[in-house]
Amino acid sequence: MVAVIDPHVLRSLHRSELRRRILLYLYEIYPSATYLSEIARVVGSDPSNVRGALVGLGNRYNGESSLVYLGLVEEVVNNGFKYYRLTEYGKKVVEMLKDYQSYYRKFM
Amino acid sequence: MSRRETLVKIVDTNIDHMISLSVLHLAQLGIKYGIFKAVASRPSYGELLAQIGVPNKPLLMKLVEHLKALGIIEETPTNLILNGFSYELKFPNEDYLLLLPDWIPMFEEIYKMVDFALISPHHPHVLMDFDKDADFWDIRLSSSFHSSYRELILRVGGIDRGVEVLDLGCGSVSPAFFGRHVGESGIYVGVDYSSGLLDIARARVEKENLPVELKELDVAVMKPHNSYDVAIMSFVLEYIQNRRNVLGRVLESLRDGGRLVVVDVFRDEFNNVEALEFFEGLNGDFIGYPAKAEIKRAILEEGFDVSFEDVGRSVLLVRKL
Numbered sequence: 349m350v351a352v353i354d355p356h357v358l359r360s361l362h363r364s365e366l367r368r369r370i371l372l373y374l375y376e377i378y379p380s381a382t383y384l385s386e387i388a389r390v391v392g393s394d395p396s397n398v399r400g401a402l403v404g405l406g407n408r409y410n411g412e413s414s415l416v417y418l419g420l421v422e423e424v425v426n427n428g429f430k431y432y433r434l435t436e437y438g439k440k441v442v443e444m445l446k447d448y449q450s451y452y453r454k455f456m
Numbered sequence: 457m458s459r460r461e462t463l464v465k466i467v468d469t470n471i472d473h474m475i476s477l478s479v480l481h482l483a484q485l486g487i488k489y490g491i492f493k494a495v496a497s498r499p500s501y502g503e504l505l506a507q508i509g510v511p512n513k514p515l516l517m518k519l520v521e522h523l524k525a526l527g528i529i530e531e532t533p534t535n536l537i538l539n540g541f542s543y544e545l546k547f548p549n550e551d552y553l554l555l556l557p558d559w560i561p562m563f564e565e566i567y568k569m570v571d572f573a574l575i576s577p578h579h580p581h582v583l584m585d586f587d588k589d590a591d592f593w594d595i596r597l598s599s600s601f602h603s604s605y606r607e608l609i610l611r612v613g614g615i616d617r618g619v620e621v622l623d624l625g626c627g628s629v630s631p632a633f634f635g636r637h638v639g640e641s642g643i644y645v646g647v648d649y650s651s652g653l654l655d656i657a658r659a660r661v662e663k664e665n666l667p668v669e670l671k672e673l674d675v676a677v678m679k680p681h682n683s684y685d686v687a688i689m690s691f692v693l694e695y696i697q698n699r700r701n702v703l704g705r706v707l708e709s710l711r712d713g714g715r716l717v718v719v720d721v722f723r724d725e726f727n728n729v730e731a732l733e734f735f736e737g738l739n740g741d742f743i744g745y746p747a748k749a750e751i752k753r754a755i756l757e758e759g760f761d762v763s764f765e766d767v768g769r770s771v772l773l774v775r776k777l
Contacts, residue, residue, distance in 0.1 A: 447594075447656050448656060451590055454651075
């Protein structure tokens with residue numbers, strides 16, 4: 349089955365600078381996985397905000413819009429540690445986002 | 457079978473199945489919104505519209521009109537009636553290998569949009585506007601169905617290094633694709649009225665530094681000033697009111713021996729195109745699919761000396777003599 353990108357996914361990313369920064373970093377290191385505090389350090393944000401963007405967090409972050417829920421990032425558990433890695437679908441979405449930057453700028 | 461023949465079959469077959477599934481989804485809408493149940497009691501047109509509780513009455517009327525065009529509903533001078541419609545879904549063995557899976561999820565998105573469009577034509581979940589919803593269109597235009605007809609255009613139009621191409625209604629994907637093929641010694645000029653689609657196209661073209669020129673113009677009123685070897689009109693005529701004028705201007709822009717490649721769901725080649733037209737009509741600029749005969753007649757009436765070649769059912773090649 350060919351992965352089809354839901355335009356609503358693209359638009360939700362367009363509305364969240366933090367989600368976009370996380371995705372772009374995971375794209376840079378793809379296919380490697382990394383841990384939450386490393387992502388937080390690179391994107392310049394608090395680990396709790398990064399966790400919210402990745403998997404959702406209480407009522408501050410909508411879990412249904414989180415990167416893991418949307419299938420863009422996967423959570424890998426190894427020796428009790430959680431790592432995050434861009435999925436194949438996430439990679440495709442990032443590549444599309446790059447092409448859409450000037451188009452989305454009109455809505456900002 | 458040559459690659460060109462295979463591509464012709466792929467494009468034609470997939471259009472057939474797009475139409476088939478659209479017929480079924482149109483019938484599903486008739487059941488879902490209680491239209492058939494209401495028509496069973498032979499209401500007048502006005503009574504039916506009043507009975508069906510959707511806010512967007514113009515779209516409801518359009519839905520009824522398309523159900524009439526397909527012969528599912530019939531209108532007498534006084535009322536609407538059902539006439540025992542039956543529809544056979546055919547999947548010949550030879551079609552299976554030609555079917556492309558990735559247009560299905562796109563259409564599923566569009567089928568879902570109808571529910572929102574029946575609330576309001578401007579509902580945010582209706583993503584059919586070329587400019588506002590350029591991302592959704594780009595996803596559609598990136599599918600393997602669209603890739604197949606682009607490759608077919610390449611072969612039918614003889615687009616190769618050094619060729620000068622004019623593409624009307626170029627969208628977001630074709631510019632980079634054809635730009636790669638014409639190379640530095642050729643030129644590809646893409647025209648589209650959607651700045652959103654052109655923004656996406658430009659990002660790709662600049663990334664590869666391709667010999668592509670993009671112009672934000674309405675094809676319906678533009679007048680090409682240069683001469684070209686090939687002109688492309690793929691799935692654009694259904695958005696143009698005055699087709700004869702546009703075709704005349706495009707033929708004028710072709711050099712002697714130049715080729716115009718038209719790709720479309722020609723209404724005189726495919727059955728039940730009205731079903732597909734209903735869903736594509738969620739885009740406010742959509743007018744309706746053209747007929748091949750209409751295009752040929754318009755070109756001849758404009759006084760051009762041309763030869764026509766039917767390439768399967770969805771492609772028309774016009775050679776300027």
